[in-house]
Amino acid sequence: MDDAVAVIPARHASSRFPGKPLVPLLGRPMLLRVADRCAEALGAANVVVATDDDRIRAVAADAGFRVEMTSSTALTGTDRIAELADRLAVPVILNVQGDEPLVDPDDIVRIAAVKAAEPEMVVNGYHPLSPDEDPEDPDLPKVVLDADERLLYMSRAAVPGTKTGRPSPDATYLKQVCIYGFSPSDLARFTATDGKGPLERAEDIEILRFLELGRPVRMVRTSTASLAVDRPEDVAAVEAALRLNVRR
Numbered sequence: 001m002d003d004a005v006a007v008i009p010a011r012h013a014s015s016r017f018p019g020k021p022l023v024p025l026l027g028r029p030m031l032l033r034v035a036d037r038c039a040e041a042l043g044a045a046n047v048v049v050a051t052d053d054d055r056i057r058a059v060a061a062d063a064g065f066r067v068e069m070t071s072s073t074a075l076t077g078t079d080r081i082a083e084l085a086d087r088l089a090v091p092v093i094l095n096v097q098g099d100e101p102l103v104d105p106d107d108i109v110r111i112a113a114v115k116a117a118e119p120e121m122v123v124n125g126y127h128p129l130s131p132d133e134d135p136e137d138p139d140l141p142k143v144v145l146d147a148d149e150r151l152l153y154m155s156r157a158a159v160p161g162t163k164t165g166r167p168s169p170d171a172t173y174l175k176q177v178c179i180y181g182f183s184p185s186d187l188a189r190f191t192a193t194d195g196k197g198p199l200e201r202a203e204d205i206e207i208l209r210f211l212e213l214g215r216p217v218r219m220v221r222t223s224t225a226s227l228a229v230d231r232p233e234d235v236a237a238v239e240a241a242l243r244l245n246v247r248r
Contacts, residue, residue: 004092004112005046006038007084009070009077010060012053016231021056021098023235026242030229031056033101033242035065038094041105042112048088050080075196076206078180082187092116093187097178099229102241107222108179114220115181121218122210123181124151126174127225133175135167139230141205143174143219151217154205177222180207189213 010021010031017023021031031049038047049060052072060067068087074080081095092115096103107125115123126143133140135158142159144152153159154176158167167173182190190209197212210217229238 002046003090003116004042004094005048005088005090006042006094006096006108007048007050007081007088008034008038008096008098009074009080010049010051010053010056010098011074011080012051012056017229019055020229021051022059023229023232025101025229025235025239029059030101031060031098032063032065034096034098034103035060035063037101037103037105038096038108039065041108042094048084050077050084052080078182078187078190078206078209081182082191085184085187088184091119091183093182093184095178095180095182097228100178100226101229101238102224102227102245103177103179104222104224104226107177107220107224110222111179111181111220114218115183118218119183121150121216122186122207123218123220124207125177125179125222126219127177127222129173129175130225133225135171135173139228141176141203143176145174145219149219149221151207151211151219153211154203154207156203156205175225176205176207177226178228179222186210186215189215 014020022029049067050070057067068084070080070083092112111123138156141154162168200208
């Protein structure tokens, strides 16, 4: 697809996992594993790494990927990508999070296609939680949809909730998969604020800024749940999954 670009926002500073984009997964930096999947989906020429860190810039550039330097003051990955919108000159800009090295290239293509077909919508991925994932895990944003798969709310809490305050054994909990589809105008609107809104600040989930701005969000069910590296202890499980599905 020549009308879409996948941008991977990457920062070295992280309170939970400093240097996370460069952590080796089976010997290859995680950032490059994500970039490889994006290149499989859209072609390497349509993959951009957005960073404020020279170490990340060097690794990505040495691997042959385009790198755009951004400010160190970006509030979120989407704010970082918004800095680049004018330089990208495409109608569909994807934000593919750099901590999901198992992201499916077909899902990247699907979300790009949905955004192209529904330009009035911001687009994001979701998938049911697996049996071994805990709805109360705050590292997993949970998704609540309407009947047309538009986002009603997203939370780090176990939503939908119950009167008992505990997750329902009968509920199908959905989690966010961090592939987003934006237009340049979406990104301009996202950053034309005084910063994070109250819901976004409380939950630390950037897609909520669009809901607070009254912008509809189309959720697209992905083919896989993916598997993110949020903390150092997640590395072993991701490497085990990669051994079953290594592409390069």
